[in-house]
Amino acid sequence: MAFSFNLDARDTHTAARAGTIATRAGKVLTPAFMPVGTAGSVKTLSPDELRDAGCDILLANTYHLSLRPGVDTVRRMGGLHEFMRWPGTILTDSGGFQVMSLSPLRRITEDGVEFRSHLDGSRAMLTPEEAIRIQDGLGTDIAMSLDELVEAQAPPEAVRTAVDRTVRWAARGLAERGRLRDAGLGSMALFGINQGGTDAIERGRCFERLAELPFDGYALGGLWVGEGRRLGLDMVEHDSRLFPADRPRYLMGVGHPMDVIDAVARGVDLFDCVLPTRNARRGTVFISTGRLVVKNAAYAHDARPLDPECDCYTCRRFSRAYLRHLFAAGELLGMRLASIHAVHHMVRLTRDARAAILAGRYATFRDQTWNRYHSGDTLVPTPGGVPEPS
Amino acid sequence: MAFSFNLDARDTHTAARAGTIATRAGKVLTPAFMPVGTAGSVKTLSPDELRDAGCDILLANTYHLSLRPGVDTVRRMGGLHEFMRWPGTILTDSGGFQVMSLSPLRRITEDGVEFRSHLDGSRAMLTPEEAIRIQDGLGTDIAMSLDELVEAQAPPEAVRTAVDRTVRWAARGLAERGRLRDAGLGSMALFGINQGGTDAIERGRCFERLAELPFDGYALGGLWVGEGRRLGLDMVEHDSRLFPADRPRYLMGVGHPMDVIDAVARGVDLFDCVLPTRNARRGTVFISTGRLVVKNAAYAHDARPLDPECDCYTCRRFSRAYLRHLFAAGELLGMRLASIHAVHHMVRLTRDARAAILAGRYATFRDQTWNRYHSGDTLVPTPGGVPEPS
Numbered sequence A, B: 001m002a003f004s005f006n007l008d009a010r011d012t013h014t015a016a017r018a019g020t021i022a023t024r025a026g027k028v029l030t031p032a033f034m035p036v037g038t039a040g041s042v043k044t045l046s047p048d049e050l051r052d053a054g055c056d057i058l059l060a061n062t063y064h065l066s067l068r069p070g071v072d073t074v075r076r077m078g079g080l081h082e083f084m085r086w087p088g089t090i091l092t093d094s095g096g097f098q099v100m101s102l103s104p105l106r107r108i109t110e111d112g113v114e115f116r117s118h119l120d121g122s123r124a125m126l127t128p129e130e131a132i133r134i135q136d137g138l139g140t141d142i143a144m145s146l147d148e149l150v151e152a153q154a155p156p157e158a159v160r161t162a163v164d165r166t167v168r169w170a171a172r173g174l175a176e177r178g179r180l181r182d183a184g185l186g187s188m189a190l191f192g193i194n195q196g197g198t199d200a201i202e203r204g205r206c207f208e209r210l211a212e213l214p215f216d217g218y219a220l221g222g223l224w225v226g227e228g229r230r231l232g233l234d235m236v237e238h239d240s241r242l243f244p245a246d247r248p249r250y251l252m253g254v255g256h257p258m259d260v261i262d263a264v265a266r267g268v269d270l271f272d273c274v275l276p277t278r279n280a281r282r283g284t285v286f287i288s289t290g291r292l293v294v295k296n297a298a299y300a301h302d303a304r305p306l307d308p309e310c311d312c313y314t315c316r317r318f319s320r321a322y323l324r325h326l327f328a329a330g331e332l333l334g335m336r337l338a339s340i341h342a343v344h345h346m347v348r349l350t351r352d353a354r355a356a357i358l359a360g361r362y363a364t365f366r367d368q369t370w371n372r373y374h375s376g377d378t379l380v381p382t383p384g385g386v387p388e389p390s
Helices: A047-052 A062-067 A071-076 A080-084 A096-102 A128-138 A156-182 A200-210 A229-242 A257-265 A275-281 A313-317 A320-328 A332-358 A362-373 B047-052 B062-067 B071-076 B080-084 B096-102 B128-138 B156-182 B200-210 B229-242 B257-265 B275-281 B313-317 B320-328 B332-358 B362-373
Strands: A003-010 A017-023 A026-030 A032-034 A057-060 A089-092 A106-108 A113-116 A123-126 A142-144 A189-194 A217-220 A249-251 A270-272 A284-287 A290-293 B004-010 B017-023 B026-030 B032-034 B057-060 B089-092 B106-108 B113-116 B123-126 B142-144 B189-194 B217-220 B249-251 B270-272 B284-287 B290-293
Touching (some): A026 A332, A062 A096, A062 A128, A080 A089, A128 A142, A189 A200, A332 B332, B026 B032, B026 B332, B032 B057, B071 B128, B200 B229, B229 B257, B332 B362
Parallel strands (some): B217 B249
Antiparallel strands (some): A003 A017, A284 A290, B017 B026, B106 B113, B113 B123
């Protein structure tokens, strides 16, 4: 099947790795950040803008796409790549997280999750097998197993139950992919998801059993849900030590630049998060030197680009003053230009991380990036612009 | 001053003309359609997308820009071209139309129009002189005189009063530009606006006096405000016969493709309208063969582009099915892709018109374009897509 992962390099002083994932849709250099294309588009952006930003993989939401336009439509239009005209790699989630967070009703049984569509209220059932069939129907390159999520403060008993069920569901999903392959379908890769909340013993117990299943990669689930950054990073370190070196590791839902930097140091290869692009649509972007609230009136006359160190389309062409105006006027172009920067910034961050790993100097890169991010340089508005004639 | 108009060709059997306007910002081939960049952006589109669509001139709204971000900000940022990074020609309106249509209060006196900002309710006064100073402050290439508008069904006395005031205001605006030029400013071109509603005698009387003023071009005002297409075109024919051949003629607010085609035949050079792009943002586009409501569910499996005869970015890359999905899902990318087509379609229409005029066959072009538009070809949804494996 058309999936491979090559470990290109390990860093000297940290657990950071550089790798290459190959799928039917091409190569993905890791570490990699995946922008989120919830409903078949990374909000406001065209596929060419994603490519121009250096992006070679994106995430699409199975729950949203299966409700609208529906798997049948996507399949009839030639699959998700052809439908949205994205030639790169696509990873889809299982739909489980969205069912749990968006459905007005969700009831978990051993069979699966019963839920109501947040769009029309219709009832449906998402089983581990159905999650695999839907993702295959969408034409994804990398599918995720359906897992059972627990809340950050769930009692130990609930965590244990969820771990056991996650493992059983993982096996069922894998078996379903086997059946699809027997039928000439299911060529996608499939990742298992490790659970256990912030209980290292449970996470270890979960992975012990997942490791027996021939997944193409493994995800770190149930983290960054309110447990705190320190504890989250501890769990990342713990999981990564258990995960096999020859499979990609995906930390789900993580996307703050500094979290990415620290998780890469612990051995993570893949990330996804709506944070950078959602922030951007609200007028806030991450830049090399911190968090820039460009919609603030203070930037009304700031002639500098969002990030003077960035070479994205937006930063090459437009001023903070113009973006500030676009946000003040409610112009959609503002969301777009900020989103272009947001994706480019995250992709460049992971590309720079990769270069540092290949050079065996990731620890230095991490420290410098961290210090630069907390420097706040260029965040103070300047009354720039073209001087008035005196 | 950096403004010229060259009459490149006259059509053989109609009054259609092909010309070239040259401004500080470059050349504008006419007939030309100007997309509307109300608040400093043609909604959802980047300046590069406008260029790619073949656009060389756009219109910006003086009223909106003077309220937000304000003339001072635009001037400090180097003028509107630099602020929005649009290298082509910019024509600004006088602000009068928006004052009349958007302000919760407007009182017309001989001095000017008193109004309240629709944003913060603050009172302000727009005089003919101020309209010129604001447009010069924005850094426009072509400014418009402040005129007094009358409603479609205004009584004759009101029309006469408005005509008289429009002429006095035109003279005051021209004098103000003279003062600006004495001060080393005001290098922009200035167009006068003909009024008189649908009363040919009043329009003739208005133009008789405007013609005495050395405007760089003339606009047809007060049309397409509810008087009906037939009567509007009669007034276009009437005005165009009076207007001097060596100045550009601009029909304000007209943008339905078939109206543009018919007005070009009567001698108009310039058009602007929000209709194509506003429609596009709502999921309806003009294509060669009619009006396509792409947001309709009927297009959910239509694999064809919006317009199979169009070579815009959107039509080269995306299906109706995908656009339909984006509109159904409320994805901003849908508005964007439809807007790209909308601008491209209007620009191409006027470019094709120009080619026909240069070839002396505009009447044929008009008839063919009209017939094609009313053919409805390709508007019927097809259940396209990739065939299901049987």
